[in-house]
Amino acid sequence: MNTGAKISLTAILGAACLTVAIAVLLTGGANAGKAKKExxxxxxxxxxxxxxxxxxxxxxxxxxxxxxxxxxxxxxxxxxxxxxxxxxxxxxxxxxxxxxxxxxxxxxxxxxxxxxxxx
Amino acid sequence: MKQKIVFPRFDAELNTDVCDAYNNAELTLTVRMGFSQINPAAGADEGTYHDYGNAAKPARKIIKWTPATWKAWKDTFCSSVQAFWSDKFWLINDAGSFLYTAKDAQVYVPNVWCRLKVIGQEGAAANNHHSIDVVRLHPSVKWFGSHEHLYDSKDINSVEKNRDSHGKKVMQQAHVHEFGHILGLGHVDIGKAHCPASGDTNASACYGVSDVDMNSVMGSGMQLRLEHAAPWREAVRAFSVGEVFSGSASPIDLLMPLARLVVGGNTLFAVWPAKMKRHYPRTSAEAAAGTLITAPPKRGAK
Missing domain, CATH: 3.10.450 (Nuclear Transport Factor 2; Chain: A,)
Incomplete structure (x- = not known):
């Protein structure tokens, strides 16, 4: 794997992690619905x-x-x-x-x- | 003979000229509908109009009628209502009325075929039986709050009205249902515990709670039922009794109902039961025996 490919893979993994983090923040995690009801x-x-x-x-x-x-x-x-x-x-x-x-x-x-x- | 009686909701014409060994009398109810346009204010192409014509209710986008769209809408209204309600019922002659002698020299007791004629005319016409104002909805608008004198252009479309116990959509064309009211019919569940006649019979429960009732045209669906022949039955009773008083039949028929029993009925106690299948005219003997004839019978010379 050349340097360019390594940089692209790192960028993709980074973007994926960021997406998951934003989703968790927005929904409040798995207990979001329950928390709202309470x-x-x-x-x-x-x-x-x-x-x-x-x-x-x-x-x-x-x-x-x-x-x-x-x-x-x-x-x-x-x-x-x-x-x-x-x-x-x-x-x-x-x-x-x-x-x-x-x-x-x-x-x-x-x-x-x-x-x-x-x- | 053609006879006419004017009722508040319709004109009724009984035609016995068409009677022969195979063909029944025809009872045509004629309803003159008056139509008036509602257009955006100040001659604009677009505007708004409130549900139920009530300024406190949501405003919906409307557009101006054109001569072509107005004519097409009125024509569709009249033709689709007529197609739905006309030629669906036969009333069994248990009164012994309107006897005639056919070319085969046989005396027949005709049943009555129930027909409807809807005439569209201007809303201002003096002889309208029922008048409505109509808004033309903007294409983006899916629904408008109509009532018996205020319609919208989409009221002739088939739309979801209800859901049955299986979650299946119950569809209805609003104008066909409303025309039932114009003829004098009430909602399907009026008189039941959940829709007392003394209450507001527009309550949703009055449109049918069980799947069967929900699907009635006087509920939320499009199904005709035998009880929907009531307007024609009301009219034919008037002709039947009128036949005696006009001298077409003997007054003794009213005073001595037994005289009518020889042909299976009498005028005062007749029920004129409705059927949704063609029933052929009967001979006096067949009527007296209560025979119902649904297949073309073998008769003498036509």
Whole structure:
């Protein structure tokens, strides 16, 4: 192997190591998802994101009417009450989420009620 | 004979001139649809319009209609609706109405073939049964919030409406479903526990919870069912009772239903059951015996 080839191999290995390092930094490693879930109580933004994720996961799991305009809004109506609106032809499906926020680390959905706004 | 009755949702015409030993009476419902364009403001080529026409809802990009695209859209609307709903049902004549003597000198009890005619005209026309405004969506826009009087140009396309219990997409053309409402049909699950008639019958559950109901055209799918013949049944009952009062049949038929039983039915208690297969006219004896004829029968001289 000549000197030029050695330099090229070193450069390739170096670039590969750098790529892996950046990926680990960005994802926070293998425990990234778990760490995020445990951080729900860190601050208001973290808790909001946890609540909205729970609502979105619930919609994804429960709603079979996948057509229409999708989720057009999720708004906080009171401390522990959130409302998601799903646009459909001629109406909106409204899902109201009563949240349990007593355990700041792990927000839970306490109750879901469904209603409809017709146009 | 051709008779006409005007209903709020449609005009109905019963044609018994076509009746013979093989052909039934034809009941045609005519719906005059009024169409009006919605274009971008101030004559612009592009603009926006809000879902449901409600300024608080998302604005979607729209473009200006051209004469060619407008005509094509209206023509497609009318022809596809007519193709879907017309000529799909036969009503079995259990009333003994509209008897006629064919060329073979035999008296027949005709069934009724259910037909539909959709006439597109300007939205401002005074005699429209139903009028809609239509936005033309920008090609980049996939969906717009329509309602019964506000459509979008993509409402004639087949789109995913629901997912069944196997995760399979349930597809529907919105305008075909909406036309069911124009004819007077409600959502498939109205009256069930999850969709009480006293509540908002536009709730998603009303579009069908079970796979079978979900696939109904009055749910989230495109399947016709026998109950969708209800508008024609409503109309034919009116003709059947009217036949007695107009003198075409004896009033005694109403007072003494047994008189009609000789041909298998009576006007007041008739159900006019719907079928989705051609049923040929019956002789009085065949009707009295409850015989249903779905294959071309051997008759006398035509």
């Amino acid at each position: 951080d729900c109580s860190m601050d208001a933004i973290s808790q909001s994101i946890c609540v909205y994720r729970l609502i979105l996961d619930d919609i994804d799991a429960k709603v079979t009417m996948r057509g229409g305009g999708g989720v057009t809004s999720i708004i906080q109506k009171s401390d522990d009450l959130f409302e998601a609106r799903l646009a459909q032809e001629g109406h909106e499906d409204i899902r109201s989420y009563q949240m349990d926020l007593t355990d700041g680390d792990k927000p839970k959905i306490k109750a879901v009620t469904e209603s409809t706004k017709s146009y």
